[in-house]
Amino acid sequence: MWLRRGARAEESEPYWRQRSWQWSAGFLGIAVVVGGLLALTSPGTEDAGADPARRPAGSGPLAGSAALKDGERPGGCATDDRAGDRLPEAAPKDLKWREIGIGRVPVSASAGPTRFQDEVWWCFAHTPMGAALAATVIPTQMSEPGWRTVTEQQLVPGDGREMFTFMRSQSPDRARRTDATPASTYVGVSVLAYTREAATVSLLIKGDQGFVATSVEVRWSGGDWKVQAGGDGSLYTEVSAVQDTNSYLLWGR
Template structure:
């Protein structure tokens, strides 16, 4: 049964047209799902385009000239090193961001919130994990373009994401009666000083699922590395067990 279900979820074609992406997109911060499939191409978000046509220079727009490589004002505790975390940070709290509730940590980040930018993550696996939760969750709101230019690695993938995202209406808050999946855990699949892959564990009424987020250390902070097709995450796959994941305890 599990294998048949996984084959149904791993669909072909552009990710933003896939039913599994539409069903999972609420908690990944792209669109809100209300009782099933939404119409993705409902019209361009012209208000967002006008508001973000020229995003202002921000702390992550260019590489930092600081000796430690961090933008001014950004300080984190990186003493945990590169060892994969075995437990969630003890200082985690939860905040609503767009259509999702996301974990934040005093020690692992984001330690700075400036307007739509939640940034300054620890240069550690846990810091990468926090960035993997938060940056995609900012993409449902009207400031998505500013976040994209500051916190998504530039290149073909980002250009494709911007083109596709511009066809989707923005949602800055969760609508009444809307049910979306929630973040319940993570694992750090790979980690170096310059790149990381974080696997997010998600839970909805249908059960558990997982997806991978790739990140790069760029401009003194973690940024999402999109695929060339514009996807910010891998295809969502059903999972039967939470074994191997660090659980948030929510």
């Protein structure tokens, strides 16, 4: 995460010493808070020719989707949108957990993502629940080697995406531990604002020190929900402690 507050006081320091960048390098995909989805250890030893990060970004399933007309969805995408604009009162009955790296994220056969192609998990319901799942799943993929493809196809085009790409590319990919145990996990969401075109979603996370929350902005673009990066490249707002979780919809386990 690139924090949107307090940045001016740090501008004179090298980026790797700035507190916001230190959070960013370890927090991609809420990695610092969610128990090491990005476990940065020793330099990577994978064959660069097989590195998903170097795969052409335009080769994913949403390439060219920005040209779709209003109401159209990418080929093969179908979701249950009968909930309309009603805010969810419970987690989807078909909710399951899938692994991304060493972490887990909630997915739903009805609300999304319903389609999976390599690192691009896509096709979210055009509902508040679909927006909530997109806000959870898409940023988490940024801790993975295929982040460039996800960025190109699942972040809203613009200056924010360009800044995110630049900042993320400054963080070297490293070999990830396979024995890491997440110390924190997603436990719920709250849809703070919703229209058919945009939503603000607060993610509730539980760690060793209690509950914290951060928010993600998503936009309906090219027939699916995509994350809106801030002008400084941030995908999340600043993390804050949460004492009362009653305003959150809990995923359950």
